[in-house]
Structure formats: structure tokens, C-alpha cells
Amino acid sequence: MTSTFTTAHRIVTGQGAFNDLGTLAARIGRTSLVVTGRRAMRDAGVTDRTLALLRAAGLDADVYEDVPPEPTIDSVDAGVHRLRQRSADVVIGIGGGSAIDAAKAIGGLAHADGDCATYFRGKALPKTGVPVIAVPTTAGTGAEVTPNSVLSDPATPTKQSIRGDALMPVVALVDPNLTVSMPPNVTARSGMDALTQAIESYWSLHATPITEGLALHAVKLIRKHLPKAFADGADMPAREAMAYASLMAGIAFANSRLGAVHGLAHPLGIRYHIPHGQVCAILLPHVMRLNRQAAPEKYDRLSHVVGGDAADVATGLLERLEIPATLKHVGLNRADFDAIVAESMPSGSLKANPKKVTEEDLVAILEALA
């Protein structure tokens, strides 16, 4: 069996890397559209700094900052409209996973002949779009190196990915200095998203030696550094290690796919309005125990790397990071189980899970969390 490994053309990392934004963008285009979330980036001064760096390098720069916390297909259409109005030839996505996912969808659909809903419902994406530079300000999603964009349609309501080569950022610019202002609860849940992605990539049915190496080292870094970054946001070695871990987990899972945590996380997240990293963190120990017998060698290797039974260590991390261990606090309702399971079963993530997951397996996990 053959496999292909793909990632961003260029990955620039390290403290201060953000200062290279203008130079990197000027190699690609002349007219930039900065895509970012509402207010947070402007309040932190990041939006102004981004525009200043681009203009200092001779680029025309406009900003689209109406990306909601869960990017919707309508918000992507509005961004594409802005991009076309400005004839932008490079998109800068800066923020958490949502802003970067919106930026990738806007760049990827720049030359599309239908609206975002058309592609959300399954039409193949155009082969090329406007290139995207992705600049994460959290450490978790790995969105800076993945060829997909998680979007929602509030009308149905559904949350799922659109995917295609044109969504892969051409440049991932990862500066841990940008993650320092993340509050502890965001540090915790985005870090647990990275841990989940690393573990699900590691034992995915599509894992390769390349993805396994990246994923396992990410697990090791997160185990050591996430509690430190949570306890002290100004701990730069911890912030830097988490930025690398998130990046490596992202590179890995973009090539290996994910597993049952992510299969269940989207229907649960949209139904009960739970942040993605938090729902992943809560599901993780349960899915790990489910997979233990299907992937015993990898389970033991994970346990060796984290220094204890792998699922127990994941549970211990939840407590240390002050994340609840169940979904009682969001009102998880048994009457919803059939619908949640039905929405999870077709997920591509579930198909990559090492254990072939049954409806009964999913119900048992939900029961344990109710």
C-alpha cells in the first residue's frame, strides 16, 4: 500500500517569527485580506500589528473580522465577497482554529462558482484558490497545517469539514509569543485538542511511520508542558513546546486522519455548545479505553511515553486542567443519544479509529458521560 505525505510549503517557527509576516506575504502577493475573529485580536493589538507588518512590506491590507467563534457558511460567503471586491491575492488567517478555518475556506473558495453551502453539502472544492498564510494564536487545533475547514450551518444545525488541497495554507507561521495572552481555560482546552489529535493520529488505521513519529513526540511534549503553560501563561519554554506539539499533531493527523473522539465531538459540540477542545478532552479517556484491545502495542507505547496507564494519565490531566470529567454540566440528555449516534456514524474520523466502532460502543460512552 502506498501513502502520500503533504503539508504546508513553508513552516516558519520560533519566538519572533511573526515579524517575518510582511516579507513572507510580499513573496506571494500585493493585496492582502486579513481574516480574524471578532474583537479579540483587535483588543489584543494583534490586528493593528498585522496590518502594520503587511503595509511596511508594501502590501495593500484590508481586514475581514466578522468570523464568529464557530465559523458559519454565511460568514465564509461574506469573506469571499470581500476578497473579490478587493481583488486580494493573499489571505492571512490569524487567530484560533476558527479564524484560520474561515481564512482557509475564504481562500479556497475564492474562484468557486457556487456559494459555500454547495461545497458544505459535498461538491468537490476547486483545485486552486488564493494562497493562505496561517498564523495561530492558540496551541491546539493545528489548523495552520491541515487541508480542511470545520464549518457550521446554523439552519440545520450541522457542523462538518470541507476538505481539499486548495485549503492547505502555503505558509504556517507559528510564533509562540502570540499564544502568551491565551487565558488558562483556553490554554487547557486547546492543548487537550492537540493531545487528542496526536493520540488519534498515532493509532489511526492510516498512520505511517512519518505520522507516528510526529504524533508520539507531540504526546510527550504535551504531557510535560501543558500543565506548565496552564499554570503560568508566561512560561515561554512551555509555550514554545506547546506550539511545536500542536503543529506536529496537526501535520500528523492531516495525513493520517483522526478517530472516534473527533467522530463524536462535532455532533456533541454543536448540540450542547461545548468548545471543541473541551468535548475532545472529556471523550478522550473513554475512547482510549475502548481502543486499548484493538491497538495494544500502541496503547503500551503511549503509556510508556506519558509515564503511567495512558487513559488514567488523560483523566488526571483533565482534573489538573480543571476540565469537567463528564457532560452532566451541559445537560447531556439520553433522549438525544440516537440522534448523536446517527450523526457520528458516517464520520470519516470514526472510520480511521483502530477499533471498528459500533452504535453500542458510542451509546456506552455517552452513558458514562451522562
Ligand SMILES: [Fe+2]
Ligand atoms: Fe480537534
